[in-house]
Amino acid sequence: MIKLAANLTMLFNEVPFSDRFNLASRAGFKAVEFLFPYSESPEELVRRLRDSKVEVVLFNLPAGEWTRGERGLAALPGRETEFKESLSKAVEYARPLGCPRLHAMSGIPDKKISAKECREVLISNMRSAASMLNRFGITLLIEPLNSRDFPGYYLREQAQAISILDDVGASNAFLQMDLYHCQIMEGDLSTQIRRNIKRIRHFQIAGVPDRNEPDIGEINYPFLLSLIDSLGYSGWVGCEYKPRYATALGLSWAKPYGIFAGEL
DSSP states (O other): OOEEEEETTTTTTTSOHHHHHHHHHHTTOSEEEOSOOTTSOHHHHHHHHHHHTOEEEEEEOOOSOGGGTOOBSTTOTTOHHHHHHHHHHHHHHHHHHTOOEEEOOBOOOOTTSOHHHHHHHHHHHHHHHHHHHHTTTOEEEEOOOOTTTSTTOSOOOHHHHHHHHHHHOOTTEEEEEEHHHHHHHTOOHHHHHHHHGGGEEEEEEOOTTTOOOTTSSSOOHHHHHHHHHHTTOOSEEEEOOOOSSOGGGGOGGGGGGTOOOSOO
16 A cells, blocks of 8 residues: 655645644645754654654755755765764654654765765765664665756766665665656656665655646656555655645545545
8 A cells, every 4th residue: 555755845835844744644644754854853843743643754864055055965075074963963853753764865076076986985974874873773765866956966866876775785775766856867667666676665756847746747656656556665655746736735646545635
């Protein structure tokens, strides 16, 4: 059975972040994810989760100076100390929130830095991070992003990510597969899913090309979600898209998965 998680960074933006938990719950979501929780205290987020009766299943490590265009630290030579600090910060939130997965964004390296250097740093950072997170039962994820929305981002393709995970060799390091990004970069989604399903611990979805509701655009999500289910995937599928209108009004695509569409 496909389980959908609401990405609260993108969905229910009609209300402040702290109010989105209850809206997600009222729409039928049992779980949420978000990019970054760090503007709120862990205690406040725990209260929001308790009151709304949802669980948080994923968020990102701090990604550097976001407003200056930084998109992660994990593959950036010379930023290893900052990466370790970002990992510690994420754990400070993940443990009280009971979040079982953390995504380490690779980042946008300086053009003067070689791909080989970036790969070596990413592998080293992943090994140390996975070792630390394993003590707390937390899974570490990496995710390829498309070069249209994230020009210069280091990690771009599924095979590249799998190769890095092979070299990391950690039992709690896996792939986060965003079908929106994968379609833009590679296509052939059903083959990608079948090939990598044993390495995937989180999916995300959005319509292509404009990252709107999954029933808009060129991807056949009913087919792909049925495929994912048939392959025995038991994790969450994050709804990480930009609603065209009020979020709840655009949830009709999710009715087969237990989500309510309409005014909340």
